[in-house]
Structures are given as C-alpha cells and as structure tokens.
Amino acid sequence: xxxxPLDGESQSPAFPIESYNLRMTTSTAHRRLWIxxxxxxxxxLDSELVVAALRRQGWQLTTSPAEADAVFYNTCSVRxxxxxxxxxxxxxxxxxxxxxxxxxxxxxxxxxxxxQELIRTRAPWVDLVVGPGQLHRxxxxxxxxxxxxxxxxxxxxxxxxxSRDAVTKSFESYDPDRDPTMRPTPxxxxxxTQTGCDxxxxxxxxxxxxxxxxxxxxxxxxxxxxxxxxxxxxEITLIGQTVNSYKWHDGGxxxxxxxxxxxxxxxxxxxxxxxxxxxxxxxxxxLIGAVRDLPKVCQYLHVPAQHGSDAVLTRMKRGYTIGEYxxxxxxxxxxxxRAAVTSDFIVGFCGETDAEFQTSVDLIDRLQFKNSFIFKxxxxxxTKAFDRQPDxxxxxxxxxxxxxxxxxxxxxxxxxxxxFIGTRQTxxxxxxxxxxxxxxxxxxxxxxxxxxxxxxxxxxxxxDAPMRLVGRLVDVVIDAAGAWSLSGTVADGLAAAVxxxxxxxxxxxxGGCDGPGPIHQIAxxxxx
Ligand code: SAH
Numbered sequence: 001x002x003x004x005p006l007d008g009e010s011q012s013p014a015f016p017i018e019s020y021n022l023r024m025t026t027s028t029a030h031r032r033l034w035i036x037x038x039x040x041x042x043x044x045l046d047s048e049l050v051v052a053a054l055r056r057q058g059w060q061l062t063t064s065p066a067e068a069d070a071v072f073y074n075t076c077s078v079r080x081x082x083x084x085x086x087x088x089x090x091x092x093x094x095x096x097x098x099x100x101x102x103x104x105x106x107x108x109x110x111x112x113x114x115x116q117e118l119i120r121t122r123a124p125w126v127d128l129v130v131g132p133g134q135l136h137r138x139x140x141x142x143x144x145x146x147x148x149x150x151x152x153x154x155x156x157x158x159x160x161x162x163s164r165d166a167v168t169k170s171f172e173s174y175d176p177d178r179d180p181t182m183r184p185t186p187x188x189x190x191x192x193t194q195t196g197c198d199x200x201x202x203x204x205x206x207x208x209x210x211x212x213x214x215x216x217x218x219x220x221x222x223x224x225x226x227x228x229x230x231x232x233x234x235e236i237t238l239i240g241q242t243v244n245s246y247k248w249h250d251g252g253x254x255x256x257x258x259x260x261x262x263x264x265x266x267x268x269x270x271x272x273x274x275x276x277x278x279x280x281x282x283x284x285x286x287l288i289g290a291v292r293d294l295p296k297v298c299q300y301l302h303v304p305a306q307h308g309s310d311a312v313l314t315r316m317k318r319g320y321t322i323g324e325y326x327x328x329x330x331x332x333x334x335x336x337x338r339a340a341v342t343s344d345f346i347v348g349f350c351g352e353t354d355a356e357f358q359t360s361v362d363l364i365d366r367l368q369f370k371n372s373f374i375f376k377x378x379x380x381x382x383t384k385a386f387d388r389q390p391d392x393x394x395x396x397x398x399x400x401x402x403x404x405x406x407x408x409x410x411x412x413x414x415x416x417x418x419x420f421i422g423t424r425q426t427x428x429x430x431x432x433x434x435x436x437x438x439x440x441x442x443x444x445x446x447x448x449x450x451x452x453x454x455x456x457x458x459x460x461x462x463x464d465a466p467m468r469l470v471g472r473l474v475d476v477v478i479d480a481a482g483a484w485s486l487s488g489t490v491a492d493g494l495a496a497a498v499x500x501x502x503x504x505x506x507x508x509x510x511g512g513c514d515g516p517g518p519i520h521q522i523a524x525x526x527x528x
Pocket of ligand 1: 079
C-alpha cells in the first residue's frame, strides 16, 4: 500500500487527504482491476467495498494500470487540486483506452456526483460515472459494459432537485459485507456511522456531493464491528463527516455517538476505538465522559477549528465562535489531560485580512494542537462562499500564510512530542515505515525492518523490529522525537515482544507468556 499526501498541504503523513492505491497481484486473475483512491477515509472505505464486490465477481487487483482490464478512480472534490489530479489521470488513460478499446474506465465518488456531464463531455472515453450514493450499482454496471452495454452515469439527485426525502433516498448507504483481505491492514477497519452532511459550511462541497446526513442503525454498526473483530480486527475507526453529530431515533430512544462507544467498548478482542471527524459544537459532556471512562476509546480527538477569528468563522458559516471552541477545548483538557487534540485550518478564505490570519496563528500557539492539517482555500462551485464571496486573497499570500501556519504548528507538534522521550508507549504496529516502504524493503517475516505504529493518542512511532510484530500491540521505549513522529526501541527486548510459537499452539516460547502488555494473534496478512 502506498499512502502519499495528495497535495503536500497537510504536514502530517496521515489523513484527511491522501491518495492511495489498493494493489494486489495474482498470476491467475481473470479480469484485473486497478483503482486509485483520492480523498478522505470515506473514500478509502468505499474503495475497499467496491473492490470486495468486484472480487466476488472474479476480479483481482493489479499493480499497474497498463495491465488492467478496468481502471477506476475514486475521486475527491474538496479542493481543486484533488480534481486536477484526476483530470490529468483521465488524460493519460485516454491513450491506454485508444490502444485497448476493451479497457473499462470508471470515475467514482464525489467528482462523479459533482461533474457528471462534464466528465462525459471532457473525457468521453470514460465508461462509468458513479456517485458516492450509487456505488452498490458498480458490479452490475461493469457486467453490463462487459456485455457490450453503453457508457453509464449513475448519480444521486442534486440537493436542490427534490424534497429532502427524495434526495435522501437517492443517496444509498453502501455497507455490504466486508472482505478482510481487502483492507490495507486486516487488523484495522473503518466503519461508517453516517453518510452525508447537513452542516453546509460556506467553503465545503461535501453536503452537495455526499447528500443529506443519514445515520446507520446502531445495530448495523455493532454487528459490523462484531464481525470485523471476529475476523481479526483490533482497531476500529468510526467515520462520518461530522461523526459526533450521530443521532439515531428509535421509538422513544435516541442513540448518540457516546452510546455507540459504550456498546463497542464491550466487544471482546477489540483493542482500540477511534472516531473522526468531530464538529466542535457536538463535543458533548457525555461524549467526553465516554472517551474518559471507556478503556478502548483512544484519547485522540480531531476537532477542526478551521480559523481563529470570529468574523471569518461567521463568513465560513461554521456555527460557533472562538469563545465556544475554547470552552470546548477547556472541557476536553480538564477531563482528558492526556488527550491529543488535532485540527484543520483553512488559510486565505474570502476576505481574510492579515489581522484575521494572525488569529489562526495565535490559536495554534495557545492550544498547541498535536497536529493540524492546513489547507489553502479553494473555491468550490456549488458552495455558498463560491456564489457569494469573492476568492480575493492572492495565491502568493495564501502560500505565505500556509507556510507561516505550518511553521507554527510544526513548533507546537515538536513541543508536544518531546516530553515522550524516555517514556514507554503501547503501539499498534501497522507495517513498514514510509522510509522502508519507499526503499521496498522486504525483510521476510523474521527479518528486521523499520516498522511504524501508532500510540492510542495517534502519535506515529518508528522502530526496528521483525515484520511478525505487524498487527500486534507492543510496548516501545521512546528515544527520539520529531514534529511528526517518535522513534524508539521495543521494550524488554524483542524476544519478549514476540511470543513464539504462537499461543494458539498451546505452548509458550521465549518470554511469550510473560511478555509485556497485551499481545494478540491476528489473521495472517494477505499476500500483497
Ligand atoms: N467533514 C469532513 C470532510 C471535510 S474536508 C471532515 O471534517 O473531515 C476536510 C477538511 O478540508 C476540512 O476540515 C477543511 O479544513 C478542508 N476544506 C474543506 N473545503 C475546503 C475548501 N474549499 N478549500 C480548502 N480546504 C477545504
């Protein structure tokens, strides 16, 4: 798996915006699919589910578009840069399609919903255009195209094209059964709590392209979590555009995110629960209490502030003041003194003055977020800001403000990481570090490589260890800290961290039974 920050704007190597390819090779594959995923975790999950559905129809993933029978792009419309990337890719795939007319080219996700007809006129070689509310149709459409059917556009209703009920119905939640071999790591999974968004921030295209907010029933979320854990999943991340706005009414009972966390926390075999992304006003005392009291819930809260100025927040239609954000942050700090709070910021929003920009710098200085994703404002057709507020901050000024805010955050992140030196942290081991993945290191299961994992407060830790630690919780003593990661040494020696033979054999190897911290068996990693 390759995870690359898409536009170099966010300084942290993880979400929210990234581009990543799901890849798998097989010599026996009959029909081969290549899919590139751009955007948020929701897209990552959508790609996982589409690929799993196509695998059931005999498709296999391939490593290169050149040898694929179908090339899909799961797209993002949050910023222009994400769209430009797809337009360029569509230009490149045109030659491939000319050489091999049987190649199926698909555009899925948010751009498909937003630019449906434009894609057909600018890139008529695209065979299927399928919005995020219609993904369940992909396998059927692919079969029809293979059988000689015409190109297809399957999208949901525009938000203004009908009653709320009609528009809502046209965005169908796509949550079929999961295939553990399709996840980048079988021991981690995203679970959708709700689709769509009703916040309508002035800058944001998400409510338009992902439709009205719709909660999934709690029973479906719990059943999915239970099944995932039975398949070897150790960490679940609940995802929603504003996950903490989750609300499900059933008879006289209302279920909120805090209630879901209580239920998930009692699933045996699950180690960690995370949830993203939070809306500041919905950070209720009940939710903060659940994070405080439930041992499996990670003390990591992504709560985007977006800006430090009340005037800009008003123009952004964010629905809260900085005073309210500070009050929320103070409650979090009091109840959860160890929690890592992270944020998103937009620089160069319509009319942003130097003095207004400075308030964002001041907010980072004051609250010392663990990290922040920092974006230059990108006007999005179909949003209130696009229609009513001129994009009047010059690109050069946006760039400079981006640099300054990033510098401020980098200092805060480093200051937050330094106190970890000398401490012992429990880390869920995720795989090769970016360094060793770039070097294509293949140490085999016993050989040592530089691995990466995360603490429960979402800090990245790198350390040398054998690949068989992947998927396990291990303790690492931190010996160095940078702004974006920590590095360390597996605590108590590797022998104690890796029980051999596995406990399922009914025997304990060197140090296995007495080893430090919880160590778990996981399903074997799929061949990739
Ligand atoms: N609701 C989700 C997805 C929003 S997009 C979430 O909160 O994660 C993620 C981030 O992209 C937002 O928090 C915002 O900081 C940024 N963003 C959204 N629209 C943008 C735009 N038009 N220009 C620049 N950044 C934008």
